Amino acid sequence: MPVLVMKFGGTSVANLDRIRRAAKRVGVEVAKGYDVIVIVSAMSGKTNEMVGWVNETSPLYDAREYDAVVSSGENVTAGLMALTLQEMDVPARSWQGWQVPLITNSAHSAARIEEIPTDNINAKFGEGMRVAVVAGFQGVSPEGRITTLGRGGSDTTAVAFAAAFDAERCDIYTDVDGVYTTDPRIADKARKLDKIAFEEMLELASLGAKVLQTRSVELAMRYNVKLRVLSSFEEQSDEAGTLVCAEEEIMESNVVNGIAYSRDEAKMTLISVADRPGIAASIFGSLSDAGVNVDMIIQNISEEGRTDMTFSCPTDQVARAEKAMAESKDSGEINFHDLVADIDVAKVSAVGIGMRSQSGVAAKMFKTLCDEGINIKVIATSEIKISVLIDRKYMELAVQSLHDAFELDKAA
Amino acid sequence: MPVLVMKFGGTSVANLDRIRRAAKRVGVEVAKGYDVIVIVSAMSGKTNEMVGWVNETSPLYDAREYDAVVSSGENVTAGLMALTLQEMDVPARSWQGWQVPLITNSAHSAARIEEIPTDNINAKFGEGMRVAVVAGFQGVSPEGRITTLGRGGSDTTAVAFAAAFDAERCDIYTDVDGVYTTDPRIADKARKLDKIAFEEMLELASLGAKVLQTRSVELAMRYNVKLRVLSSFEEQSDEAGTLVCAEEEIMESNVVNGIAYSRDEAKMTLISVADRPGIAASIFGSLSDAGVNVDMIIQNISEEGRTDMTFSCPTDQVARAEKAMAESKDSGEINFHDLVADIDVAKVSAVGIGMRSQSGVAAKMFKTLCDEGINIKVIATSEIKISVLIDRKYMELAVQSLHDAFELDKAA
Numbered sequence: 159m160p161v162l163v164m165k166f167g168g169t170s171v172a173n174l175d176r177i178r179r180a181a182k183r184v185g186v187e188v189a190k191g192y193d194v195i196v197i198v199s200a201m202s203g204k205t206n207e208m209v210g211w212v213n214e215t216s217p218l219y220d221a222r223e224y225d226a227v228v229s230s231g232e233n234v235t236a237g238l239m240a241l242t243l244q245e246m247d248v249p250a251r252s253w254q255g256w257q258v259p260l261i262t263n264s265a266h267s268a269a270r271i272e273e274i275p276t277d278n279i280n281a282k283f284g285e286g287m288r289v290a291v292v293a294g295f296q297g298v299s300p301e302g303r304i305t306t307l308g309r310g311g312s313d314t315t316a317v318a319f320a321a322a323f324d325a326e327r328c329d330i331y332t333d334v335d336g337v338y339t340t341d342p343r344i345a346d347k348a349r350k351l352d353k354i355a356f357e358e359m360l361e362l363a364s365l366g367a368k369v370l371q372t373r374s375v376e377l378a379m380r381y382n383v384k385l386r387v388l389s390s391f392e393e394q395s396d397e398a399g400t401l402v403c404a405e406e407e408i409m410e411s412n413v414v415n416g417i418a419y420s421r422d423e424a425k426m427t428l429i430s431v432a433d434r435p436g437i438a439a440s441i442f443g444s445l446s447d448a449g450v451n452v453d454m455i456i457q458n459i460s461e462e463g464r465t466d467m468t469f470s471c472p473t474d475q476v477a478r479a480e481k482a483m484a485e486s487k488d489s490g491e492i493n494f495h496d497l498v499a500d501i502d503v504a505k506v507s508a509v510g511i512g513m514r515s516q517s518g519v520a521a522k523m524f525k526t527l528c529d530e531g532i533n534i535k536v537i538a539t540s541e542i543k544i545s546v547l548i549d550r551k552y553m554e555l556a557v558q559s560l561h562d563a564f565e566l567d568k569a570a
Numbered sequence: 571m572p573v574l575v576m577k578f579g580g581t582s583v584a585n586l587d588r589i590r591r592a593a594k595r596v597g598v599e600v601a602k603g604y605d606v607i608v609i610v611s612a613m614s615g616k617t618n619e620m621v622g623w624v625n626e627t628s629p630l631y632d633a634r635e636y637d638a639v640v641s642s643g644e645n646v647t648a649g650l651m652a653l654t655l656q657e658m659d660v661p662a663r664s665w666q667g668w669q670v671p672l673i674t675n676s677a678h679s680a681a682r683i684e685e686i687p688t689d690n691i692n693a694k695f696g697e698g699m700r701v702a703v704v705a706g707f708q709g710v711s712p713e714g715r716i717t718t719l720g721r722g723g724s725d726t727t728a729v730a731f732a733a734a735f736d737a738e739r740c741d742i743y744t745d746v747d748g749v750y751t752t753d754p755r756i757a758d759k760a761r762k763l764d765k766i767a768f769e770e771m772l773e774l775a776s777l778g779a780k781v782l783q784t785r786s787v788e789l790a791m792r793y794n795v796k797l798r799v800l801s802s803f804e805e806q807s808d809e810a811g812t813l814v815c816a817e818e819e820i821m822e823s824n825v826v827n828g829i830a831y832s833r834d835e836a837k838m839t840l841i842s843v844a845d846r847p848g849i850a851a852s853i854f855g856s857l858s859d860a861g862v863n864v865d866m867i868i869q870n871i872s873e874e875g876r877t878d879m880t881f882s883c884p885t886d887q888v889a890r891a892e893k894a895m896a897e898s899k900d901s902g903e904i905n906f907h908d909l910v911a912d913i914d915v916a917k918v919s920a921v922g923i924g925m926r927s928q929s930g931v932a933a934k935m936f937k938t939l940c941d942e943g944i945n946i947k948v949i950a951t952s953e954i955k956i957s958v959l960i961d962r963k964y965m966e967l968a969v970q971s972l973h974d975a976f977e978l979d980k981a982a
Contacts, residue, residue, distance in 0.1 A: 174626055208646060214586055216653040223656075226664050227649035230642040234620060237639035241628040244635070252638050256668065257714060302669060 159283070161325040162192040165294065165316035168202030169333035170390035171235045174242075180331065180390055181242040184289055188248055193283045195323060196250075197294040197316040198239050200231025205295075205309075217477060221266035221449065225296070225306045229255070232293035232312070240291045250289035251282065255296035255304065260315070262297035262305045267449065269297055269305035270373075271314065274322040292319065310371030317374045321381035328383050329399075330370060331390035336400035337362070337369050339566035340417040345558045347567040354415065355405040361509040361543045362418045370402070378402065405511055410570040413512035413519060417560045419553055420505040423453070424476045425535060428467040428483065430495035433460040440492055441467060441483075448482035450475045453505075454538040454547065467494075468536060470547060473501050503535060504553040507545040508560055520544050526563040532556055571695070573737045574604040577706065577728035580614030581745035582802035583647045586654075592743065592802055593654040596701055600660055605695045607735060608662075609706040609728040610651050612643025617707075617721075629889060633678035633861065637708070637718045641667070644705035644724070652703045662701035663694065667708035667716065672727070674709035674717045679861065681709055681717035682785075683726065686734040704731065722783030729786045733793035740790065740797050741811075742782060747801035748812035749774070749781050751978035752829040757970045759979040766827065767817040773921040773955045774830045782814070790814065817923055822982040825924035825931060829972045831965055832917040835865070836888045837947060840879040840895065842907035845872045852904050853879060853895075860894035862887045865917075866950040866959065879906075880948060882959060885913050915947060916965040919957040920972055932956050938975040944968055 164187065166180045180196075187194050199205075208228045212219050236252040243250035258278060262269035279290045294312025297305045307314050313330060320328035334342075335350060337359065342348040354362075356379035363372040369387055378385045388399025401407075431437060438457065445452055456468040471479055476499050486492040513519050523544055527534060532555065536547035548556055561567070576599065578592045592608075599606050611617075620640045624631050648664040655662035670690060674681035691702045706724025709717045719726050725742060732740035746754075747762060749771065754760040766774075768791035775784040781799055790797045800811025813819075843849060850869070857864055868880040883891055888911050898904040925931050935956055939946060944967065948959040960968055973979070 174623060177627070211586060211646075211650055212653060215589070215650055216657045219653055220656055220663075223649040223652045223664055226666065227646050227653075230645045233642045233645075234623075234639050237635040238623055238627055241624060241631055241635045241639075244632055245628045251632075252635055254638065254716070304666070 159191055159193045161195060161323045162187050163195045163197065163316050163320040163323070163325045163328040165197040165312060165328070165330045166199065166390060167312065167330070167332045168199040168205070170331050171198055171239065172202040174238070176390070177235070177238055177242050181239060181246060181248075183331065183390065184243060185246055185248055188288045192326070194289045195279070195319050195325070196239060196289055196291045197312055197319060198232060198235040198291060199294050199312045200235055204231035204234075218481065222303050225266050225304050229293070229296040229304050229306050232295050236291045236293040240289075243289050243291070248289055249287045250291055251287060252291045252293070253279065254293045256298035258292065260297040260318075262299060262307070264299040264301060264303075264305070266299070266303070266305055268308045269299065271297060271307070271318045274318055276322055279323075307373070308371070310374075313371040313374035314377060317377045317381075317383050317385065320383045321377065325383070328378065328385050330385065330387045332369065332387060333389065333391065334369060334387075335389035335392060335398070336387055337402070337416075339415065340557055340561050341419070344419070344554050345417070345561045347561060349567050349569070351400050351415065353401045353403055353408050355408055355411075355511050356402060357405065357542055358415050358509055358511055359402045361507070361540070362416050375402065411512050412510060412564070412566065412570045413516045414508045414510040414564040414566065415512070416509045417557050417564070417566065418507045418509060419557050421550065421553065422473045423470050423503050423505045423547060424473045425468060425470050425500040425503045425547055426476070426479055427498045427500075428494045428496075429498060430464045431467050432493035433463055433465045437492065438467070440486065442469075444482050444486045444491070445469075445471075445479055448478050450479045450482065454536055454545065456536055470503075470505070470536065476501060502550050503547045504550040505545055505547055506553060506556045506560065507543050508564065509543040511542050513542050522563060523560060526559050527556055530555055530559050571603055571605045573607060573735045574599050575607045575609065575728050575732040575735070575737045575740040577609040577724060577740070577742045578611065578802060579724065579742070579744045580611040580617070582743050583610055583651065584614040586650070588802070589647070589650055589654050593651060593658060593660075595743065595802065596655060597658055597660055600700045604738070606701045607691070607731050607737070608651060608701055608703045609724055609731060610644060610647040610703060611706050611724045612647055616643035616646075630893065634715050637678050638716050641705070641708040641716050641718050644707050648703045648705040652701075655701050655703070660701055661699045662703055663699060664703045664705070665691065666705045668710035670704065672709040672730075674711060674719070676711040676713060676715070676717070678711070678715070678717055680720045681711065683709060683719070683730045686730055688734055691735075719785070720783070722786075725783040725786035726789060729789045729793075729795050729797065732795045733789065737795070740795050742797065742799045743802035744781065744799060745801065745803065746781060746799075747804060747810070748799055749814070749828075751827065752969055752973050753831070756831070756966050757829070757973045759973060761979050761981070763812050763827065765813045765815055765820050767820055767823075767923050768814060769817065769954055770827050770921050770923055771814045773919070773952070774828050787814065823924050824922060824976065824978065824982045825928045826920045826922040826976040826978065827924070828921045829969050829976070829978065830919045830921060831969055833962065833965060834885045835882050835915050835917045835959060836885045837880060837882050837912040837915045837959055838888070838891055839910045839912070840906045841910060842876045843879050844905035845875055845877045849904070850879070852898065854881075856894050856898045856903070857881075857883075857891055860890050862891045862894065866948055866957065868948055882915075882917070882948065888913060914962050915959045916962040917957055917959055918965060918968045918972065919955050920976065921955040923954050925954050934975060935972060938971050939968055942967055942971050
């Protein structure tokens with residue numbers, strides 16, 4: 159039988175009523191003849207609660223223990239979903255990551271999936287089970303410790319299962335009815351997109367549009383998984399939501415297709431770094447070893463052998479970055495005067511595959527921000543996006559004015 | 571190094587402060603030179619919350635999914651405890667049941683421990699780890715599904731680890747400072763016992779004195795594990811709490827050493843059962859298959875080939891018992907007129923190893939209840955206990971008057 163993957167996020171399984179509602183959606187697909195793999199997140203709020211406990215217990219925590227703690231919410235939802243389906247007479251059982259086993263590398267808290275053997279679950283499908291409910295977000299390392307895939311990792315779990323089981327589609331049920339040109343909570347003119355290219359979704363996801371985890375989109379692109387984002391709170395047709403697909407499948411597109419933002423960025427500046435060949439590798443190697451996800455990097459022109467190095471990272475990794483830099487300074491590996499953290503910044507980005515063939519997008523973006531009196535602190539660009547760091551207090555204003563300037567409320 | 575097992579119940583790990591407090595106790599023992607195995611329960615309330623969810627989702631639940639759900643609370647506490655110890659510079663790591671692996675049989679929700687391999691944990695002790703934090707209550711079946719040991723199962727986990735690792739002692743930290751002659755919330759004259767015999771503790775535990783899970787005491791008795799119950803809320807000396815030990819180690823004892831009660835009992839009566847050889851085996855076999863824990867059993871004298879059969883079980887298993895009996899009736903295996911459930915009863919018991927050598931205990935018990943106007947519905951006795959089922963509304967009165975009658979406020 160054809161396989162369908164359905165993923166339900168935290169708000170879609172926030173309580174028993176919502177789990178029942180989600181289970182009914184699963185039942186509809188089972189009735190159509192699909193064998194279904196359901197990937198569930200933890201009930202909304204649960205993972206945050208546990209992350210809070212871990213941070214309070216141990217600010218520089220052992221990531222192996224972090225993973226053991228924060229993965230537990232998904233186990234609860236998986237069991238409850240299986241029970242709910244059984245009550246509806248749909249043969250179902252739950253799998254935790256280590257039971258599949260979903261094997262990852264040992265990069266705790268941000269592990270990468272290495273293998274998903276399909277035999278166990280396929281054997282059960284063969285015995286008449288119709289739904290495999292899998293706890294998202296988690297796996298098991300070669301050492302037999304529990305790993306997690308990073309926040310939002312259940313999306314990646316879903317896409318990886320869709321690829322491994324050659325699923326017809328991977329439906330991501332969430333609390334929004336699709337992908338928007340920007341966050342509707344910030345700009346009320348935000349418009350839902352019917353289709354979006356993998357590349358654009360990738361930039362939006364990595365820039366903080368929290369609809370899909372970045373890696374899930376990468377994975378979908380690599381394995382060409384048909385990915386659909388839709389709401390678990392509305393009755394759904396087969397055309398609902400937003401289809402994330404290859405660029406070729408999209409006929410017309412605006413130059414800019416979305417304005418993304420990320421609120422929890424920090425701008426870190428290493429003042430007066432002793433410049434030498436390989437210094438960047440030393441700095442960012444040591445940050446990477448400490449588990450800091452560096453985003454933007456800027457190096458000023460070197461003067462008299464010393465330079466300033468600026469980078470951005472999530473605010474909750476500032477302590478980690480400071481510790482790593484202090485250790486590198488103490489060990490003599492990196493010589494710098496000071497490390498200054500500016501945690502009151504936000505990132506705003508314009509994204510669109512149309513940028514490739516159209517010039518003037520950056521100029522229009524900078525002028526729009528300038529007209530609003532917003533100072534740009536850092537600029538970074540890629541082929542299909544332009545990002546700026548600005549004071550956090552201007553974030554909403556920046557998103558709204560850019561959305562207006564690029565006329566994103568109008569379809570192409 | 572000598573091994574100590576320390577178990578912390580739900581109230582002892584109810585929040586991060588209490589986990590820190592418990593970790594400090596562990597630190598004290600580590601400083602004394604012990605390698606410590608810490609067994610943790612879920613934060614208080616968590617398991618109940620999840621049991622509630624399962625029951626609401628599916629009243630006659632698949633016990634395999636129940637176990638997958640309700641075991642998750644212990645994983646959280648185990649990770650948090652390991653992190654807390656690490657913060658105190660005590661080398662520690664967490665183990666979930668399947669990681670040890672604590673192998674059980676496949677009797678989900680009431681699984682029995684079959685094996686605890688010691689190599690994994692001992693290898694880590696050999697590498698300098700000082701504390702193994704193990705999630706209590708859970709194990710893994712030969713089929714690789716998660717099992718749980720029944721409510722209070724963390725006590726059994728603790729004693730089983732103490733036996734497997736040949737621990738010097740197994741300290742059970744809880745919210746009371748020892749074992750009392752009865753529940754101090756019901757009888758304010760209740761007195762703490764310094765020592766209690768395994769057999770007595772066994773009867774008290776099985777009768778609802780919720781200090782220790784019954785099976786943990788059985789296991790401690792079988793492997794002669796030195797078991798101590800003490801409070802996690804007080805500074806403790808090595809002589810604190812109550813020592814549960816072999817009868818020989820207790821010099822003097824009262825005839826009755828404790829009055830226990832169980833509030834959530836149901837009295838079930840099968841009216842007019844067609845009597846035949848093997849009928850009891852049919853009835854109780856089918857109840858056992860359905861996972862009903864039958865306690866007392868009474869059969870009336872058979873008249874004209876039909877008899878009444880009365881048994882008691884926990885109130886939350888009544889639906890299960892009714893379903894099992896209805897199915898046995900439908901299949902023609904058991905012929906009866908009606909099944910009547912009385913869920914407004916409670917069990918009260920007097921326990922003491924002194925009963926073996928002293929007569930008149932039963933008579934004194936019945937007279938005491940009679941003087942208070944309490945009607946006895948069912949009587950059951952063993953070598954060291956007498957139990958009665960009475961209307962639940964008289965439970966507190968019965969406990970108090972029996973405590974007075976047997977002068978349990980005075981030491982032997």
